[in-house]
Amino acid sequence: MLQKLFTTLYQAVLGNPDPASLIPVYRQSIFPGVGLYTFFLALALALLFYVVLNRVLTTPYFKSSHWAVVLLLSAVLGATIAWQKAAADINAQLASTGQQLAVGEAATLKRYLWGFTATNALVAALFFVLLSFLVKSLSVSARTTPVRWPN
Amino acid sequence: MSVYLKGGLSWLAASLLVVSGCTAPGEGQTEKQAPTPPKTVAATASPAASALKQVQVFVDVSGGMNGFVPVNKPGDAGSEFQRTVTALLSGVEGQTGRGVRTSYYYVKEATAQSSKVLQPASYADVSQTVSSGIRNAAKGSDLTTMLREVLQRQQAQPGTVSIIVSDFIYAPANTKNVWGGKVSADVKDALSVADPSKLAVSVFANTSAFRGRFYPGRRTAPETLTGQQLPYYVWVLGPAPLVAQVNRTVLGSLAGQPQVHFNATFPTPTYGAVTGYQGQGGWFAVAGPPPGVQVTAVSAQEPVKFVVGFDLKNLPQPAQAGFQTLELDPANTDAKLLKTWAATTGPAVPAAGKSYSHFAQVQLSRLPSSQTLHLRLAPATPSWVAAYSTTDDSRIMQQGAKTFLLGSVLQGVTDFFAGQPAASAPLFDAPLLVKPD
Numbered sequence: 001m002l003q004k005l006f007t008t009l010y011q012a013v014l015g016n017p018d019p020a021s022l023i024p025v026y027r028q029s030i031f032p033g034v035g036l037y038t039f040f041l042a043l044a045l046a047l048l049f050y051v052v053l054n055r056v057l058t059t060p061y062f063k064s065s066h067w068a069v070v071l072l073l074s075a076v077l078g079a080t081i082a083w084q085k086a087a088a089d090i091n092a093q094l095a096s097t098g099q100q101l102a103v104g105e106a107a108t109l110k111r112y113l114w115g116f117t118a119t120n121a122l123v124a125a126l127f128f129v130l131l132s133f134l135v136k137s138l139s140v141s142a143r144t145t146p147v148r149w150p151n
Numbered sequence: 152m153s154v155y156l157k158g159g160l161s162w163l164a165a166s167l168l169v170v171s172g173c174t175a176p177g178e179g180q181t182e183k184q185a186p187t188p189p190k191t192v193a194a195t196a197s198p199a200a201s202a203l204k205q206v207q208v209f210v211d212v213s214g215g216m217n218g219f220v221p222v223n224k225p226g227d228a229g230s231e232f233q234r235t236v237t238a239l240l241s242g243v244e245g246q247t248g249r250g251v252r253t254s255y256y257y258v259k260e261a262t263a264q265s266s267k268v269l270q271p272a273s274y275a276d277v278s279q280t281v282s283s284g285i286r287n288a289a290k291g292s293d294l295t296t297m298l299r300e301v302l303q304r305q306q307a308q309p310g311t312v313s314i315i316v317s318d319f320i321y322a323p324a325n326t327k328n329v330w331g332g333k334v335s336a337d338v339k340d341a342l343s344v345a346d347p348s349k350l351a352v353s354v355f356a357n358t359s360a361f362r363g364r365f366y367p368g369r370r371t372a373p374e375t376l377t378g379q380q381l382p383y384y385v386w387v388l389g390p391a392p393l394v395a396q397v398n399r400t401v402l403g404s405l406a407g408q409p410q411v412h413f414n415a416t417f418p419t420p421t422y423g424a425v426t427g428y429q430g431q432g433g434w435f436a437v438a439g440p441p442p443g444v445q446v447t448a449v450s451a452q453e454p455v456k457f458v459v460g461f462d463l464k465n466l467p468q469p470a471q472a473g474f475q476t477l478e479l480d481p482a483n484t485d486a487k488l489l490k491t492w493a494a495t496t497g498p499a500v501p502a503a504g505k506s507y508s509h510f511a512q513v514q515l516s517r518l519p520s521s522q523t524l525h526l527r528l529a530p531a532t533p534s535w536v537a538a539y540s541t542t543d544d545s546r547i548m549q550q551g552a553k554t555f556l557l558g559s560v561l562q563g564v565t566d567f568f569a570g571q572p573a574a575s576a577p578l579f580d581a582p583l584l585v586k587p588d
Contacts, residue, residue, distance in 0.1 A: 016433070016447050016448075016588070020432070020433040020434055020435050020447045020448070021426050021427055021430065021434075021435050021436075022435075023435045023445075023447065023588075024435050024436075024437075094427075095502075096502060096503075097426045097427050097501060097502055097503035098427065098501030098502030098503055098505075099426055099427025099428075099501055099503065100427065100501070
């Protein structure tokens with residue numbers, strides 16, 4: 001289910017992975033793995049900002065600009081996770097099948113990977129925004145960051 | 152605020168460094184872990200409901216065989232016959248360690264004292280005879296009587312495989328009965344002791360130097376040969392799976408020889424599409440079952456090409472050599488077979504195809520819906536039989552390595568098995584699921 005969900009999500013933006021011989025790795029391992037990691041990353045950052053920094057501790061980091069920094073951080077970490085996991089899985093697959101990518105294939109693979117990395121940066125940011133609205137009510141000093149709604 | 156932002160930005164810069172520091176896949180993949188063999192769907196034979204319990208070996212010791220077993224001087228290499236049969240006997244005796252009973256018999260002619268042509272012997276006796284010549288050679292042995300008695304003994308004990316070593320020259324006493332159709336019918340009648348659905352026969356041909364008197368099947372005057380090559384044969388009779396097992400374990404030295412297998416059945420070989428090997432276009436391999444490929448993009452301009460690998464180690468060598476006769480049933484597609492090759496002769500095989508011995512490249516440019524293609528291999532035609540057969544062996548020196556009426560004898564075996572499913576079945580029929588993504 002999760003596999004299907006994340007595959008649909010990423011392929012809606014990026015289209016089918018290229019080269020096609022690597023599609024099973026993306027669908028079985030990279031998409032669901034990266035999607036899940038990214039979700040938990042965004043959740044962790046949202047909890048860090050709203051609960052740790054603005055409830056458990058009392059810090060001056062409650063403004064929208066601080067929230068924006070964490071948003072940016074989630075995008076960057078989302079990109080990192082995407083690239084690292086995809087590169088590791090693809091290398092493992094290439095090693096186990098002994099497949100040699102042609103020059104053109106290596107180029108399309110790289111292009112697709114950069115697209116995936118960028119997409120996941122957006123996905124991470126999106127998750128962080130959505131989760132922010134879910135967990136902000138747990139906060140004490142950042143209940144209205146970045147916007148007052150829904151409180 | 153700027154302080155915090157700076158802190159955030161340096162984090163960001165560090166993260167970006169992490170990202171840019173990654174190597175792209177495909178670069179420097181060689182130092183990665185050792186390749187793991189891909190998972191394959193193994194078509195396993197049914198568990199040995201009837202395991203091999205007994206092997207009985209019958210060695211023809213009629214006078215006509217004497218030329219194959221000359222007395223060797225110390226240091227001689229021995230004749231081809233002596234080397235092969237000694238190894239065969241030793242291989243059979245080696246099965247005793249695995250709980251298989253062995254028994255050995257000489258094949259002689261029926262006499263006034265005994266109507267039986269099979270005479271029990273021991274491993275040591277038979278091996279000694281092969282090594283140093285036949286004492287008290289029989290006058291002749293009757294092929295059909297021999298087959299009949301061998302099959303009777305075999306049927307008495309289930310799980311038995313019989314191996315017959317002989318020149319298989321059919322020479323009944325009444326020469327009026329020695330014509331093609333009659334010989335075939337006689338052989339078929341002799342085999343009819345057994346149920347054709349429960350019997351398989353493998354015939355291996357080999358030649359060896361012959362020194363001594365050769366008795367033509369036409370019953371003309373004997374000829375004395377001085378080391379010319381003459382054929383002899385090893386027949387293996389028994390239930391199909393057991394015959395295949397004995398062929399593999401005991402008759403390995405004859406694996407490359409001319410051979411024909413009657414009513415043999417073989418397990419479907421392991422097969423599957425091979426990733427990253429002589430492929431093209433938008434597809435990826437699916438393990439199955441049935442194995443196949445999923446096609447992401449295909450058109451007349453950009454056809455898809457993929458390679459299917461087969462592991463044919465369970466098929467006899469001539470069948471493997473006949474792999475280029477592989478046929479493709481394209482179902483409702485325009486799939487066609489581009490080429491076939493063996494792992495040893497084709498382009499270097501990547502790790503994904505290491506478990507396969509033979510490959511076939513398929514091209515496809517149209518795929519409206521999921522389709523099941525079929526790859527089939529027909530049995531190899533034993534074209535050697537005609538070359539080994541003669542209707543007149545009275546001048547064997549000029550004829551060369553030929554056997555009197557071999558074609559008719561083997562025709563009799565073919566006739567016996569006519570109507571059995573395996574008689575017309577392909578060696579394997581491998582379904583391949585091709586579906587759009």
